[in-house]
Amino acid sequence: MKEILIQNLQEIKETPKTMIFTYITVYFLWGLGMNEFGAEMEIARFSYWWQVITCYILYMVPISIVLKKYNFFNQYAYGLVAMGILEFLGYWLQTSYVYPNNILDELFNPQNFSLGMALFFALYFPAGNWLVTKIHNLIFKNDL
Numbered sequence: 058m059k060e061i062l063i064q065n066l067q068e069i070k071e072t073p074k075t076m077i078f079t080y081i082t083v084y085f086l087w088g089l090g091m092n093e094f095g096a097e098m099e100i101a102r103f104s105y106w107w108q109v110i111t112c113y114i115l116y117m118v119p120i121s122i123v124l125k126k127y128n129f130f131n132q133y134a135y136g137l138v139a140m141g142i143l144e145f146l147g148y149w150l151q152t153s154y155v156y157p158n159n160i161l162d163e164l165f166n167p168q169n170f171s172l173g174m175a176l177f178f179a180l181y182f183p184a185g186n187w188l189v190t191k192i193h194n195l196i197f198k199n200d201l
């Protein structure tokens with residue numbers, strides 16, 4: 058287990074700074090947008106705006122970097138585990154607010170809300186890696 062952690066930390070350290078900057082920028086804007094969308098649609102939102110930083114940048118960016126070498130399905134599968142833990146803790150610790158009788162509750166019922174959110178947000182890892190790579194290659198063509 059220790060070897061895997063050391064290997065993953067090394068992989069993050071070896072990631073070009075411009076790539077990390079691209080991840081941070083994309084995920085931060087994406088997180089702000091999704092938090093605003095969730096609040097506007099009265100589905101769910103973070104209790105505090107700064108949770109976008111802790112969730113999207115400090116949690117999701119390192120996981121994305123570690124997962125980027127895998128194919129779509131493996132990124133999604135590992136991402137599902139990561140997001141399942143995050144969603145569970147967010148609602149259990151009440152750091153995320155779920156609007157009562159929201160559209161997802163109506164569609165899938167309240168007991169499936171966290172599962173649905175984890176299934177959806179696990180797509181962020183393969184989609185985010187694809188998007189960040191495209192943006193990074195457009196801006197920093199000679200960096201990699």
